Every structure is written in structure tokens, then in C-alpha cells.
Amino acid sequence: MIRICPRCGSKNIARYLYGYPLFDEKLIADLEAKKVVLGGCVIGSVEIDGEWVFSKGYAYCNDCKKDIDTPPIVFNKKKGCWEFYKDIVKEIRFSTYGYLSGYKEHVIKRDDGKIPAYEWDQIMDKLYSRIHIHEWKNKYADKELVYEDGEEWKVELILDGRRKRTYRGENMYPPHWRAFVKIFRDLEK
Ligand SMILES: [Zn+2]
DSSP: OOSSOTTTOOSOEEEEEESOOOOOHHHHHHHHTTSEEEEESOOOEEEETTEEEEOSOSEEETTTTEEESOOSEEEETTTTEEEEHHHHEEEEEEEEEETTTEEEEEEEESSSSSSOHHHHHHHHHIIIIISOGGGSOSEEEOTTOOOSSOEEEEEEEEETTTEEEEEEEESOOOTTHHHHHHHHHHHHO
16 A cells, blocks of 8 residues: 555545445544545456456555546557556656756666666666656646756656656656666766
């Protein structure tokens, strides 16, 4: 169970309860306090390579108004099947631009032989199990703040089958940003 929303950082999140719950006093209180939200009794699962994967969110962010703690999976329209993101990411491009620090770019690739397979798997695990990058917003920016020495950043995930995910920000970052940056810092050691 996650404690903060990976998308906005809010702690105001509710746990999904699926199936037919027993409406006791505690549940009614939790529902009123928005600590619990009912998910209904249709349990959604999808099959990926012979494995059944729960396809819905385990939690709901009361601030984003979105399901969170969702499985890192995506439907491949061309192949007509579900895939795990960790299996289809082939390149990560991460760049920052700061007025004082200049432009910096890190590029890591799955198949160029520079990163051993086990290490790549660990990176994918951090990205999707801990950082929940699939739940990031496309853009993080606070328009009301003006920085003279601010920083812009961009993360591009290049996926198999000419697909791409792009996230960017200006002086604002997703909740697990430090863990994300650490991936690249560790690679430089
Ligand atoms: Zn949120």
C-alpha cells in the first residue's frame, strides 16, 4: 500500500475495496473520511504472457481525483495484447536545463551492452515499483512562481514499437524525483 500519491505527492489518498464489503461502522466511517473507496465487484484482470495481472488501482488520490497504485501495464493496440512497461522500455533520455548549470543529458539504453541485463531490470523495478513513473503527470509546472535561476527537465521513455512517453517540468518535480535522479547518479559512479 502506497502512502503518497506518486502523481502529486498528496497524502489524502483512499484505499480501494473491491467485492461485496460488510457495511459495518468502521467501513462507513472510513468511507465518509475518504480513507476507503468502493471499487465494485467486477474484478478486472488481464493476462500477460500467461500471468494474470490485476488491472485496476489499489488506491485513489482525493486531490488528483485519479486511480493510483495501478499496475505498470499498457495495451499494445498493434499486437492486441497487454504488456508490462518494464518489458518494453528500450531507452531513457533524461535532460535538465538550468540557467546556471547549463544543459545536461543522460541517455541509457537497454540493448547497447553498456548496462548489464540484471542492472537494467533493477532500474525498471525502481522506475515502476517505487517511482511509479507510469503515474506521473505529463507536465509539472507552477506558473505562479518565477525563478531567475530555475531548472527545466525532460524525461523521455522510448518504448518498443515506436512508442514514447514524455514527462517534463519547470521548477517542479514528481514526488519520487530524488529516487529517479539517483538512478543516473549511481550509474555515473
Ligand atoms: Zn494525487
